[in-house]
Amino acid sequence: MSKIMHKNAKIYDGYKSFQYLEPGVDYKQFKLAKEIGRVPEYAYPVSEEEEAVVQDIFNEENIISMHEHTFIAPEDLSQFYEFRRQGRDYTAFEALSQSGLDVIFENFMDGTAMVTSLAGWKWSDVIHDLGIRMSDIAHQDMVIKAERLSDLYRAKKEGKIAFVCALESSTMIENELDRLDILYGFGVRTMGIVYSEANQLGSGLREPNDSGLSVFGKQAVQRMNKLGITIDVSHSGDKTALDTIETSEKPVTINHAGARGLWNTKRMKPDDVMIACAEKGGVIAIEAAPHSTVTEKNPRHNIESFMEHFEYVANLVGIDHVAFGPDTLFGDHVELHNVLSGQLSIKSSQASNLQRVEYVEGLENPAECFPNIVRWLVHHGYNREQIRKVIGTNILRVLEATWAK
Template identity: 50%
Template structure:
């Protein structure tokens, strides 16, 4: 723990104002990644992190219960605890923070309810307002301010627009409350389009087309990571702004529905958008590295780089503070994120993704590997944040 750093909801008393639940630590939950960097490589990597704007296109920078089985009880409090100390040690400038998302079961047992999402969005910002090291990002100027002042910015988003139901104006409400990025659909279909687990891919609905137009006009960045293939293609075809795939990988590298085929990856790039490499456990595997580590993720990165060009790739590790594999076990019936489909490739299950276990370590290790593999400074700064900045300038214009 960093001395003197505000702890989440420090203005309240645990056990009195909300249940006291033991949370996972921000540091040292698993052994550090042994990257084998030389001293010169480490110094160069840390300089690149320090001197440039570094953006995670997708993460959950919050602490979960030490016993992941307590997560439903924890989330019912409406108070996920931001990992302030961990963020300040991460080397990141901005995190696309997707909050509780499919685990937002504050008032019931099903996710994506409007009131639950609003509670989550408001509660997190109430907490952030009581400290000064982390700020909320709403504009390009906010990003520049975070970088100049050494703060970390949280850019709030949702992995699915399911909570708007069939009410277009709810997009305006979410934008007004600070949301700046939104997905189309998660595993299940909604009023906008099909999710990636639907057996029948209906693509983007007429309402979904109107929603995309409203997102463009508002300046809401659009994410198709959990959308079906056809829905993703439809979104790219109708959006007038760059489209993000904030956290996914290439199906040509690992053949599962969670990964995206080449035509969808190309479509994202053709909008001027960016593809973020995910590291959620047992997703971005590869035949070369079927035991999920940072090396598996880099196989997807290199494939996408060759397919669409370095200006359209980045990283959205999709990590958190706690047992992510355990989270998938507890919420498997809602998240539907299993890596294996019937007849799909086999793989070795892991307890955590070595090298990309939490938001504190991710970009130190990513940048170190990029340095180690001989990427230039300009290439590294592009994939660490420059590509995302370029797209946001068009989306938020």
């Protein structure tokens, strides 16, 4: 793991998820993947002088990931459905303490919340998932549940990490607007309109026909604006995304995606959607989940292909409207995609001619990503103000505009 030994090191006391319970009595125990050292350590190559700049950035700036899943997957992924059935996810606290991250948009695993149904996104399952995860977080001190902007700023000062509770879809609200209020009360501060399959609000990117944002979807957008929930369209179909951006009175995000101009799949966003997002004051965060942000130049997924998407978007919409949402987790992400390919829209959104990888070197998990992203930016000549924007302040600007004061 690429450790950042910064002055504001996270205060970690060795806590492990659910250590206040008795395994085998209170819950079934599964052997989990390694948080640290699952794959060979990779540090993007920089000079000693450049590394000193990287260290200063981690010491002094707010480092924000706009999209992650900080849970630890089971080592044996054939057990994944049974593992998810109990609705108990384990957070990689030790690895996160070494990540250098100050704020993480935690997206849980609610597309695979399978307590009562294999379909995911059921209301009761999502509430179960959120509640148990929040119970675990409430028993430790390093991670704080961020509900106001002040929580984000104090996290770094206190040597802690702020978790922004996020959901990738609004499917679970069905046709009940007040469920948005309930989720806000649970701490949810950003939500996607739709995952890849259509719901009551609109069409997902997997659908062959995109009819755009529904009447109910427009009502939901208005309610989110009033509540202070940041709206995301990463998994929305193109028309639904454009309708959402137009309907919203506040900026909208694309918190984990890439550029379709570099890789022609529905999972990537076309230029017109990204331009509309930026013109509304929003931000586009680049994702790194395996086999997503590849390019013709770099068909093998790695940090170079990932950053090629970053530069494409920055050149398209400007440096003020791009950030990073790697969308990683702890465990074998590639095999997890294989296991879930029947449940989620993963395979349908990937091109067939990419070069398969076992993992994305340099972007393996939430603890490894940002040290290498910042090293890449420093090595390629980005100045301090540009780096400050793309690793934090661009996101904070959007939250200032969308969250309740």
